Amino acid sequence: MSHWLPRTYLALVYLLLYVPIAVLVVFSFNDSRTGYEWGGLSLRWYEALFDNRAMVRAMWNSLWLALSAATVSTLIGALTALALHRYRFRGKQILNGMLFVVMMSPEIVLAISLLALFLLVGMQLGYVSLLLAHVTFCLPFVVITVMARLSGFDERLPEAARDLGASDFVMTRTVLIPVIMPALLAGWLLGFTLSLDDVVVSTFVSGPTYEILPLRIYSMVRVGLKPEVNALGTLLLVFSLVMLILSQWILLRSRR
Amino acid sequence: MNQTLLSLRSLSKQFDGKSILDSLDLDIYDGEFLTLLGPSGCGKTTLLRLMAGFEHPDAGSITLAGQDLTHTAPEHRPLNTVFQNYALFPHMTVFDNVAYGLKMEKRPKEEIRQRVEEALAMVQLEDFAGRKPHQLSGGQQQRVAIARAVVKRPKVLLLDEPLSALDYKLRRTMQVELKRLQRELGITFVFVTHDQEEALSMSDRVVVLKDGLIQQLGTPREVYERPANLFTARFVGETNFFPGHVDRANGDETITVDVFGLKRTFRKPDFPVSEGQPLHVLLRPEDIRVLAPDDADGVPGKVVERNYKGSTLDSVIHLADGTEVLASEFFDEDDPAFDYRLGEPVRVSWVDGWEWLLPQEGEPEQEAATDA
Numbered sequence: 001m002s003h004w005l006p007r008t009y010l011a012l013v014y015l016l017l018y019v020p021i022a023v024l025v026v027f028s029f030n031d032s033r034t035g036y037e038w039g040g041l042s043l044r045w046y047e048a049l050f051d052n053r054a055m056v057r058a059m060w061n062s063l064w065l066a067l068s069a070a071t072v073s074t075l076i077g078a079l080t081a082l083a084l085h086r087y088r089f090r091g092k093q094i095l096n097g098m099l100f101v102v103m104m105s106p107e108i109v110l111a112i113s114l115l116a117l118f119l120l121v122g123m124q125l126g127y128v129s130l131l132l133a134h135v136t137f138c139l140p141f142v143v144i145t146v147m148a149r150l151s152g153f154d155e156r157l158p159e160a161a162r163d164l165g166a167s168d169f170v171m172t173r174t175v176l177i178p179v180i181m182p183a184l185l186a187g188w189l190l191g192f193t194l195s196l197d198d199v200v201v202s203t204f205v206s207g208p209t210y211e212i213l214p215l216r217i218y219s220m221v222r223v224g225l226k227p228e229v230n231a232l233g234t235l236l237l238v239f240s241l242v243m244l245i246l247s248q249w250i251l252l253r254s255r256r
Numbered sequence: 257m258n259q260t261l262l263s264l265r266s267l268s269k270q271f272d273g274k275s276i277l278d279s280l281d282l283d284i285y286d287g288e289f290l291t292l293l294g295p296s297g298c299g300k301t302t303l304l305r306l307m308a309g310f311e312h313p314d315a316g317s318i319t320l321a322g323q324d325l326t327h328t329a330p331e332h333r334p335l336n337t338v339f340q341n342y343a344l345f346p347h348m349t350v351f352d353n354v355a356y357g358l359k360m361e362k363r364p365k366e367e368i369r370q371r372v373e374e375a376l377a378m379v380q381l382e383d384f385a386g387r388k389p390h391q392l393s394g395g396q397q398q399r400v401a402i403a404r405a406v407v408k409r410p411k412v413l414l415l416d417e418p419l420s421a422l423d424y425k426l427r428r429t430m431q432v433e434l435k436r437l438q439r440e441l442g443i444t445f446v447f448v449t450h451d452q453e454e455a456l457s458m459s460d461r462v463v464v465l466k467d468g469l470i471q472q473l474g475t476p477r478e479v480y481e482r483p484a485n486l487f488t489a490r491f492v493g494e495t496n497f498f499p500g501h502v503d504r505a506n507g508d509e510t511i512t513v514d515v516f517g518l519k520r521t522f523r524k525p526d527f528p529v530s531e532g533q534p535l536h537v538l539l540r541p542e543d544i545r546v547l548a549p550d551d552a553d554g555v556p557g558k559v560v561e562r563n564y565k566g567s568t569l570d571s572v573i574h575l576a577d578g579t580e581v582l583a584s585e586f587f588d589e590d591d592p593a594f595d596y597r598l599g600e601p602v603r604v605s606w607v608d609g610w611e612w613l614l615p616q617e618g619e620p621e622q623e624a625a626t627d628a
Contacts, residue, residue: 156343159310162330163337164408165360174356178347 021237028230045231052228055216062196062213065127069134070191076135077142077191078184082176084143085150103140110137111204118205125207133205134198138191145190149183182250189247193240261286261444262307262412267316269302269468276302277468279316284412285461289438289445293455294465295491300448303465304414307446308337320411331360336405337414341421342397344389350376350400351385357408375407378437395426402437412444419454431458452492456480464488480540486617489538496544496581498537500613502529513537513613516555516575525613536614541584543610546571546596547603554605557581559596571596573604 028046032039049055084096102110114133123129157179161171177184199214206215213232220229262284269277276299284290292300305311307318309330317326325333336357344353354375358368376382379399389397398418405413415434419427435458438445449455455462456476464471464479464487472484483489489497500515510521511529515537522537529535547554561572565584573581581604596602 154341154343156339156341157345159308159330160337160339160343160345160404161356162310163308163335164357164404165331166356167329167331170360175345179345181347 024230025234025237027227028234030227030230033227045227046235049228049231049235054211055228055232058211058213058216061127061210065130065134065210065212066192066195069131069138069195070188072131073135073138073142073191074184074188077139077187078146078180080139081143081146081150085147085153099140099143102137103144107137107200111201114201115204124209125205126210129205129207130202130210130212133201134191134195137198137201138194141190141194142187145187146180146183149180153179182253185250186247189243189250193243197236197240258285258288260284261321262446263319264303264307265317265319267303267306267313267318269299269306269311269313271302275468277306277313280468280470282463282470282473284444284446287442287444288460289435289447289458291447291449291455291459291462292465293449293452293462293492294471295450298465299468300450300465301416302468304337304416304446304448307412308335308414309333334410335412335414336408336410337416338401338405338418340417342389342401344397344400344404346389348388349385350381350387350389350392353389353400354404354407357404361408371407372403375403378406378440379403379433394422395430398422398430399433402434406437406441406443409441410443412446413438415445415447417448417450420449420451427454434458456492462492464491466491482612483538483614486536486614489612489614494541494582496539496541498539498579499534500537501534502531504531505529516577516579518555520608520611522611522613523609525615527615534616536616538612538614539606539610541570541582542568543606544581544583544585545605545607546573546583546585547605549601549603551603551605554603556601557604558601559598562596562598573602575604 029041029043030039031042031044080099084092111133114129114136118125118129118132157175158171161175162168166174197214199218202212202215203218206212213236217229217232220226260283264280264282264284266279266281267277268275268279280299280303282303292303294300302311306313309325309328313326317324319325320334345356348356351372354372355368358371363371372385373382376385379402381396381399381403384392384396384400389400392400398421401418418434419430422430431454434445434447447455447458456479459476461474462476462479463473464484466487472479472488474482474484479488479492483492483495486497489495498515500513503512503514503519505511505524506521509524511524512519512521513535525535545554546559549556555575557573557575559571560574563570568584568586570582570584573583575581583604
């Protein structure tokens with residue numbers, strides 16, 4: 001009797017979370033034009049999706065943006081984490097805290113301030129403005145992921161490498177980077193997914209020349225929910241799941 | 257014949273305004289096994305890190321066979337280090353770990369393979385070349401660390417408490433193995449430890465350090481039998497300190513000292529003595545003789561603790577004035593008097609000539625004797 005209530009409550013919560021997603025996946029294979037009746041199994045919405053040239057271009061744009069944003073933020077983030085970890089300098093705590101401010105502040109605030117900045121310097125809104133914005137919000141996540149790995153890093157390893165004849169540069173290449181590689185990959189994946197599904201910041205800083213997927217979807221659903229969107233949602237869901245599993249697998253493997 | 261290889265001159269080092277080493281001089285001989293011994297914080301690890309080049313001295317110089325190394329980067333010093341927690345590269349196999357230093361020297365592949373195999377054979381790990389460090393036991397990791405450091409044939413091998421993470425039995429085995437390696441390779445070893453037993457059993461010479469100052473430099477025997485001061489006497493082994501005072505000086509050879517009312521004649525110490533001067537009479541537990549209560553010799557006391565140690569019988573005896581005496585006697589099964597009961601009255605004496613005299617030191621002794 002006493003188990004009945006909490007279990008029902010939990011089931012309800014999970015149903016609310018997962019039923020819409022399940023419905024979306026199921027209806028993406030629905031051969032009916034309307035979203036509330038079952039017309040048999042079909043892949044027609046997937047075909048329609050890939051026939052839509054604007055949609056495919058937005059998809060490629062998004063992928064390219066996510067790739068470049070993740071790569072740039074991993075490069076900068078890794079160097080930042082190394083500096084914060086390795087050196088003691090004035091203002092280190094402030095710099096560290098500022099990363100958290102970017103992470104915690106509402107996205108809309110970041111979006112508005114970035115837009116204001118781009119307008120102020122007269123930058124054309126498009127790929128570059130999107131890239132800068134995405135790197136900005138991905139950066140703290142990369143830094144924190146890499147710093148976590150570095151905190152467990154044996155300080156004697158660089159010394160051992162130097163002792164055996166490696167210069168600082170060679171030591172970094174042969175010891176430091178290989179050891180923190182899992183964190184770099186995890187940080188990159190995190191940045192990639194964050195960039196791929198960002199709507200708020202992108203809405204503000206994108207221009208007509210460079211349309212990206214989340215914004216394309218948003219404008220599609222404004223004029224009515226087309227079944228194509230279900231197909232697209234399913235593809236994104238599968239893609240995110242694969243990325244999630246991949247990043248967890250990398251982290252687990254490195255933690256032997 | 258003892259040729260100086262590594263010469264340290266007035267080395268000083270401070271961290272955050274705190275002096276760790278204070279104008280330290282030390283000559284390390286070619287081919288010797290030198291141990292830096294001291295409690296934690298005495299500066300022994302800092303001294304080793306200065307030699308390796310991980311730290312830079314605030315003042316002073318380091319020369320190796322006439323070549324000034326004071327400001328040379330660690331990668332350009334012909335010295336290699338075995339780290340306390342081994343610091344093996346976790347992402348490389350045992351082979352690649354050992355090969356790392358040779359790859360840095362850009363040696364031909366074939367030579368690298370051969371030398372790595374030799375080094376692994378030397379530490380009996382030939383069959384583990386393909387393993388990763390985390391697949392090895394602590395003792396095996398330790399041996400990889402040693403192989404990795406000696407494969408470069410350094411002039412000096414620096415070892416920073418390399419055995420402290422191993423259990424007692426393995427530590428003893430590794431001590432023997434390190435000694436063997438040192439003999440076979442003929443490399444100078446500088447070994448850091450806080451374990452005085454380890455220092456005594458392995459070294460040619462021991463440097464006793466405290467607060468960044470050398471307390472004594474000598475062979476293990478000198479350090480143990482003729483400690484230079486109270487700190488060394490306390491730190492190295494267990495010691496009974498008996499209060500005495502000079503009763504009379506008998507010419508240049510001997511003095512008579514009053515200990516617990518006994519008038520004993522001792523060799524004259526190196527430091528100047530005058531009549532009535534208080535001094536410490538040091539006796540190691542194994543120098544003490546426990547006699548029957550009706551014996552004419554010795555001071556009366558009573559047994560308060562007995563520890564059977566297998567080859568020896570260790571007792572704690574309280575004298576009438578409360579002084580605690582540690583005695584360690586070898587078994588003599590034929591001696592019926594050997595087996596005392598707790599609380600039994602006995603008399604304590606020692607063999608004349610085995611004592612060691614030290615003058616009173618100015619400062620009050622606040623540190624407790626270090627346990628063995």
